Amino acid sequence: MKEILRHAREVIQVEAEAVQGLLDRLDDNFARAVQLLLACEGRAVITGIGKSGLVGRKMVATLTSTGTPATFLHPVEGLHGDLGMVTAKDVIVAISNSGETSEIIHLLPSLQKIGAKIIGLTGSLDSTLARSSHIVIDVGVEREACPLGLAPTSSTTATLVIGDALAVALMRQRKFDEKDFALFHPGGSLGEKLSFKIKDVMRPAADFPSLSSDKTVGEFISAINRCGADFALVLQANGGLAGMVSDRDLRRGEIGSPNFLNRSIKKIMDPHPPTTEEEVSAAEAMRTMVEKNLVALPVLDKKKNLKGVVTLRDLLNRRDRGDAVK
Amino acid sequence: MNPHPPKGLIVALITPLDEEDQVEWESLRRLIDRVVPYCDALMIGEGLIGEGLSLPNPLRLELLQVSAEMVAGKKPLFLCPTAGTTKETVDNITVLTQALKNYPNQDSLFWVDIPLWYHSNRKLPQFYQEWKVYTPYPILLHNHPLLIGKLNRSLKRINIRTAVVKRLAENEQIVGLIQSGDLTRTIHYQKAVRARRDFRFFDGDEGNFLNSPSSSGVVSGGANLLPSEWSQIVTASLDISEDPARNLLLLKQGQKLRELSQVLQKNPAQSLKVGLHRLGWIQGPKILDSSQEGSSAEEEGLASFLQANFSLQKSP
Numbered sequence: 001m002k003e004i005l006r007h008a009r010e011v012i013q014v015e016a017e018a019v020q021g022l023l024d025r026l027d028d029n030f031a032r033a034v035q036l037l038l039a040c041e042g043r044a045v046i047t048g049i050g051k052s053g054l055v056g057r058k059m060v061a062t063l064t065s066t067g068t069p070a071t072f073l074h075p076v077e078g079l080h081g082d083l084g085m086v087t088a089k090d091v092i093v094a095i096s097n098s099g100e101t102s103e104i105i106h107l108l109p110s111l112q113k114i115g116a117k118i119i120g121l122t123g124s125l126d127s128t129l130a131r132s133s134h135i136v137i138d139v140g141v142e143r144e145a146c147p148l149g150l151a152p153t154s155s156t157t158a159t160l161v162i163g164d165a166l167a168v169a170l171m172r173q174r175k176f177d178e179k180d181f182a183l184f185h186p187g188g189s190l191g192e193k194l195s196f197k198i199k200d201v202m203r204p205a206a207d208f209p210s211l212s213s214d215k216t217v218g219e220f221i222s223a224i225n226r227c228g229a230d231f232a233l234v235l236q237a238n239g240g241l242a243g244m245v246s247d248r249d250l251r252r253g254e255i256g257s258p259n260f261l262n263r264s265i266k267k268i269m270d271p272h273p274p275t276t277e278e279e280v281s282a283a284e285a286m287r288t289m290v291e292k293n294l295v296a297l298p299v300l301d302k303k304k305n306l307k308g309v310v311t312l313r314d315l316l317n318r319r320d321r322g323d324a325v326k
Numbered sequence: 327m328n329p330h331p332p333k334g335l336i337v338a339l340i341t342p343l344d345e346e347d348q349v350e351w352e353s354l355r356r357l358i359d360r361v362v363p364y365c366d367a368l369m370i371g372e373g374l375i376g377e378g379l380s381l382p383n384p385l386r387l388e389l390l391q392v393s394a395e396m397v398a399g400k401k402p403l404f405l406c407p408t409a410g411t412t413k414e415t416v417d418n419i420t421v422l423t424q425a426l427k428n429y430p431n432q433d434s435l436f437w438v439d440i441p442l443w444y445h446s447n448r449k450l451p452q453f454y455q456e457w458k459v460y461t462p463y464p465i466l467l468h469n470h471p472l473l474i475g476k477l478n479r480s481l482k483r484i485n486i487r488t489a490v491v492k493r494l495a496e497n498e499q500i501v502g503l504i505q506s507g508d509l510t511r512t513i514h515y516q517k518a519v520r521a522r523r524d525f526r527f528f529d530g531d532e533g534n535f536l537n538s539p540s541s542s543g544v545v546s547g548g549a550n551l552l553p554s555e556w557s558q559i560v561t562a563s564l565d566i567s568e569d570p571a572r573n574l575l576l577l578k579q580g581q582k583l584r585e586l587s588q589v590l591q592k593n594p595a596q597s598l599k600v601g602l603h604r605l606g607w608i609q610g611p612k613i614l615d616s617s618q619e620g621s622s623a624e625e626e627g628l629a630s631f632l633q634a635n636f637s638l639q640k641s642p
Contacts, residue, residue, distance in 0.1 A: 010509055014538050017513045024520040098565045123541070142516050142527055143540050148580040149563030150573050 011145040011153070018141035018154035019161050025138040030162075033119045033135045034169045037068060042089030044070040045116070047078065049103045051156045052095040059093070059163035066171040069284060075103035083107070088115035093166075096120075097139065097155040099127020108132045121159055137162055198285055199278035201318045202299045202308040210235050213242050217268065218261035220245055231296055233309070234269050241298050241306045244273035248293075275300045278307060286315050328464040329433040331502050331526050332402050333542050334366030335560040337549040338375040340598045341389060342608040349389055353608040358396050360607065361549060364557035367402040368393075373440055373473050375547035375594045378406045380614040383414060391425050399431030404466065408440045412453065415444055416460060423461040437461070438504065440468045447483055451493040454500060464501040467494065468530060469515075471507045485511060492518035495525055504545050506530030509538065532587040536580055539563035547594045548586045551601050552635075555579045582635060589627045597628050604632060 037044055044063055048056035056072055063070035073082055073092075086092070092111050096104045099122035111118060112132065120133030123140030130136045139162050145153040209223040209232040223232050224247060231246035249268040276285045276297045285297055289312050296311040339361070342353035361368065370393040371378035371386055378386055390405050397403055407418035419437060426435060441450055457465060471484040485507055486494075494500050495518065502525055505512045512527065512534070519525045526542040529535035535544035541564060549556035562576050590597050599611035 010538065013510065013513055017516060020517070021520060025523070100565065141541060143512075143538050144563065144566065145538050147537050147539070148559060148576045149539055149566045150576055152566045155566070 014145040015154045015157045018158045029135050040091045045073050045090045046093045047073040047075050048095030051152050055156050055159050062167040066167045068170045075107050078107050090116045092116050092118045096129050097123040099124040099129035196282050198280050198310050201314050202310045204308050217263045220265050243269040243271040245269035332366040336367045336545045337361045337365040338369040338372035338545050338547050341377050343612040361553045364553035369404040371406040377595050402434040404436045404438045406438045408443050420460045435463045437465045440470050442474045447487045447490045466502045468504040488514045488518050491515050495519040495522045502526030504528045504530040550598050589631050
């Protein structure tokens with residue numbers, strides 16, 4: 001019994017020291033990584049294999065539930081096609097304690113070609129991963145707690161802690177609050193019910209008011225009143241999306257001025273509204289709508305053709321239906 | 327800037343001796359050639375395994391110098407100049423620095439000193455500040471409580487104090503520490519030198535490394551007998567992957583190295599020499615310090631180990 005407890009104490013002692021050691025390794029690179037993730041227009045794509053992969057998956061869950069869009073890329077699947085999900089707007093967080101994990105190293109040239117920025121989490125600052133990364137966070141530890149190098153222990157604990165530190169630092173920078181947490185937490189009342197995709201809930205564009213860009217503000221108001229909607233799609237002659245206009249945009253249009261109703265909707269519409277795609281998760285679409293204070297998102301295909309519209313109301317209704325089924 | 331010592335397997339080489347207590351140079355050359363492909367650095371004249379502290383000082387200086395010629399820059403060298411007094415130790419580093427000034431790879435030479443063998447904790451940092459006057463080579467300290475405990479002196483401390491380690495780490499010529507004591511003290515030392523990110527911590531105790539491997543590496547005596555196995559374990563520990571087939575091999579190797587470590591625990595120099603002699607690597611198992619001679623139980627343990635791992639019969 002004493003021996004068991006002695007061994008357990010040793011492991012805890014070694015791992016606690018590994019975490020303490022991170023305090024001294026923490027430097028400007030960490031702050032730069034947070035800034036890079038904050039400025040990221042795409043998603044944080046976390047990659048790693050083995051126990052680093054498991055840590056990566058946990059990191060994705062923590063980032064997602066604290067307001068940072070994130071996804072996991074298995075490095076082997078990445079090499080067999082999943083790299084298609086990575087865009088230049090994404091930030092890659094690659095985890096490898098040695099910095100020489102072959103599956104990760106093989107992925108790096110393709111990631112560099114795509115143009116995504118890379119944050120390397122490694123214990124070896126002169127490794128291939130460190131040299132290939134735009135920012136390197138040192139997660140090195142002095143000692144592993146597991147004998148014979150059979151399994152990473154302290155090093156994965158240290159990486160896990162850095163992952164949490166990144167998520168929380170981002171959350172604070174974003175001023176993510178209690179309400180947001182309830183919205184996005186994967187196990188939370190909303191999060192778990194928003195696991196469906198946009199294609200499951202979107203409606204055809206024809207269900208919503210639409211008009212061409214040569215119409216006036218007055219015609220826009222008539223159109224939304226007719227349909228009981230709070231926005232309208234602005235369409236090109238070929239049916240493509242030219243913009244979007246909502247009743248909130250009216251406030252920017254100097255209501256009450258003599259010629260207000262005769263003004264062109266071009267003056268108040270958003271010509272580049274945020275959009276989404278059919279395969280995107282409902283949770284992510286809702287996050288975009290909440291963050292940008294929108295009531296609907298046009299759904300486009302890969303060629304930027306308008307496929308339909310998803311509204312905040314439809315998402316909430318679908319969620320509530322899921323609740324009822326439960 | 328001081329060169330960094332390599333990470334990995336540091337083999338503390340035994341010193342083969344003939345019946346007249348002289349170094350058996352040919353056996354030494356064979357041993358060096360045997361371990362060089364597997365090790366990351368060689369340690370010559372280590373206090374216990376290499377009998378550095380038992381050798382007469384002139385012989386030890388010769389050992390260090392000739393070993394360096396044999397290694398000829400092929401691998402980094404950890405040289406142990408520790409002597410019975412401060413003056414003698416300083417004389418050793420001065421003489422050797424002069425002798426090694428034309429060594430082919432100057433960045434691969436490191437001192438390994440056991441300070442408490444001849445100096446107290448008091449004013450130790452000041453003492454090492456003076457080393458830069460005598461030698462340009464970086465220093466690794468060896469905290470060796472087992473060895474210090476064997477000194478026939480009434481000592482207040484057998485370990486370097488943590489506060490002293492902290493101050494010693496302010497000296498850039500000191501690039502690392504070999505810790506042969508317990509894990510808790512190692513962790514305290516690590517905390518004390520956190521400000522020095524380049525500081526290396528080697529396990530001086532094979533058992534500690536096998537239980538929770540340091541990311542710098544290990545100083546091993548057992549690697550005199552099983553260099554390939556030790557190399558595999560150290561490499562795996564410093565670059566952990568999770569291949570189940572590899573892990574099965576590591577478990578088997580680890581078990582073997584643990585057994586060897588147990589066999590060597592009490593009298594490493596004697597046991598290693600008996601083993602190497604029986605395997606034909608050295609001419610005889612002669613050691614200088616007769617107090618290190620093994621008991622019959624130890625001999626039996628070693629014989630069983632050799633029989634199991636090298637297919638040797640129990641009797642020579």
